[in-house]
Amino acid sequence: MREFDESSITDAVVARMAGSRSERTRQISEALVRHLHAFVREIRPSPAEWEAGIGFLTATGQKCDDQRQEFILLSDTLGVSTLVDAINNPVSGDVTETTVFGPFYVPPPEFGHGDDIGTAIEGLPMLVSGRVRKASGAAASGAIVDVWHSDEAGFYDVQQMDKTGGLAGRGRFTADADGAFHFWTRRPAAYPIPTDGPVGAMLAAQGRHPWRPEHIHFKITAPGCRPLVTHVFAQGDVYLDSDVVFGVKESLIQPYVIHPSGDVAQGRTMSGTWVSLDHTFVLDDQRQA
Ligand code: BEZ
Ligand code: FE
Numbered sequence: 001m002r003e004f005d006e007s008s009i010t011d012a013v014v015a016r017m018a019g020s021r022s023e024r025t026r027q028i029s030e031a032l033v034r035h036l037h038a039f040v041r042e043i044r045p046s047p048a049e050w051e052a053g054i055g056f057l058t059a060t061g062q063k064c065d066d067q068r069q070e071f072i073l074l075s076d077t078l079g080v081s082t083l084v085d086a087i088n089n090p091v092s093g094d095v096t097e098t099t100v101f102g103p104f105y106v107p108p109p110e111f112g113h114g115d116d117i118g119t120a121i122e123g124l125p126m127l128v129s130g131r132v133r134k135a136s137g138a139a140a141s142g143a144i145v146d147v148w149h150s151d152e153a154g155f156y157d158v159q160q161m162d163k164t165g166g167l168a169g170r171g172r173f174t175a176d177a178d179g180a181f182h183f184w185t186r187r188p189a190a191y192p193i194p195t196d197g198p199v200g201a202m203l204a205a206q207g208r209h210p211w212r213p214e215h216i217h218f219k220i221t222a223p224g225c226r227p228l229v230t231h232v233f234a235q236g237d238v239y240l241d242s243d244v245v246f247g248v249k250e251s252l253i254q255p256y257v258i259h260p261s262g263d264v265a266q267g268r269t270m271s272g273t274w275v276s277l278d279h280t281f282v283l284d285d286q287r288q289a
Contacts, residue, residue, distance in 0.1 A: 010037040056198055063197040067158065069103045073199040076100055076245035077208075095135050095284045099247040101229050102217065104156040108146050108170040114266065116184040120168035123152035123186025125274040126256075127265050132179040132220055134285040139179030143222035143283070146172050147183070149215070154191025175222075182266070187256065187275045190214045190239050203244065210244050213237035214256070218281065225283035232279050254279055 004012050013033045020026035045053065063070035075081045081100045089098040111117055118126070128147070132140040148170035150156050157168040169188070173181040192210035195203065203210050214234035221227045233240060233248055234256040240248050257276045259265070265274060 006041070010034060013037075056202070059198040068194070068197075070197050070199055072103045073193060073197070074202075076102070076247075077193070077199055077203060079246045082246040092284060092286070093135055094282050096228055096230055096281045097249045097251050098229055099231050099249060099252065100245055101219075102245075104158055105146075105148060105217070105219065106158060106167065106170070108148060108172045109167060111171040111173060111183060113173065113176065113180075113182055114184070115171070117147070117171035118151075118169055118185035120164045120166070121151035121157070121186050123188065125270065125272070126185050126187045127182065127274065127276045128185060128216065129182035129276070129278045130180070130218075130281060132175050132181075132222065132281045132283060134222075134225060134283050136285050139177070140175060140220075140222040140225065140283055141177045141179055143175040143179060143220055143225075144172060145175060145181050146170075146217075146219040147185075148217045149185070149188040150191050152187060152189050154189045159194075188214055188216060190237055193244055208244065209239075209242065211239045212243055212245060213239035213248060215247075216277070220281055220283065222283055224288060225285045226287050228281060228283055230281070232277060 001008070001012065010033065014030050017026055017029045017033075020029060043049075060070045060074055072081070075084075085098055085100060091097060130145070132143040132145065134140050148156070151169060157164045157166070157170065169185060171183060173183060175181050190211055190213050193212060194200065195210045200210065214237045215231040217229075217231050219227070219229050231247065231252055233253045235253050236255075240253065254277060259270065259274050259276060261270060261272050263270055263274070265276070
């Protein structure tokens with residue numbers, strides 16, 4: 001057949017893919033074509049609307065470079081990142097729940113227990129302590145704990161290297177024999193995701209705000225365990241119910257406890273208000289990858 005119309009085009013495209021190099025490629029290609037065609041049949045775009053759609057995807061690609069990943073932002077804000085995460089990391093016993101990775105991870109510098117990873121950023125002093133154990137019960141001694149978060153104005157180091165002079169508000173810790181770790185930093189803040197690109201324009205057009213509730217990112221790995229990518233969110237944040245990237249889970253919300261000046265932290269009498277967070281992370285040692 002040479003000629004196609006609205007009712008014959010989908011099957012014709014799918015048939016051309018029958019010789020795909022692998023069954024998975026064929027399955028993915030067929031689903032993509034069927035869903036994309038169903039979308040177009042539902043929307044019935046005018047040529048100008050279809051051109052605008054292609055323009056949007058083109059601008060999304062053009063906004064990407066080695067510092068900025070606009071397609072990840074698009075996936076995050078359309079809930080696709082959370083859907084992929086939910087499919088791959090179903091809730092399992094008391095294993096710590098996962099959430100989106102986000103675009104601001106870079107491998108962090110190593111620090112020792114009690115070090116301060118926030119010397120180059122502004123914010124209230126914050127003591128973060130935690131422990132890592134396996135779902136089967138044992139401490140995950142030697143677990144590698146990567147941490148990253150924004151400053152008090154809601155910016156990550158990689159967004160303001162001119163100000164921080166390098167990586168800041170991020171670090172790598174090795175859990176001790178009991179699976180424990182602790183460090184000092186500065187309290188982060190809720191922040192809007194970058195809105196100066198096509199995703200920002202999309203959010204505005206959809207009448208959505210761009211904010212994420214205050215959180216600290218953790219990526220934890222240990223031999224024999226499934227890697228954990230998660231956040232710990234600040235209890236009481238106004239954006240917990242409307243996170244622009246749909247990343248919040250009830251089990252990941254913890255008090256960021258405010259302490260008055262004069263309170264003692266890790267043997268230090270503090271001369272101003274400070275904040276503490278403590279959390280236990282449970283790794284899945286039944287499923288490794
Ligand atoms: C983040 O939490 O760093 C983040 C996640 C998704 C989109 C933008 C930022
Ligand atoms: Fe973040």
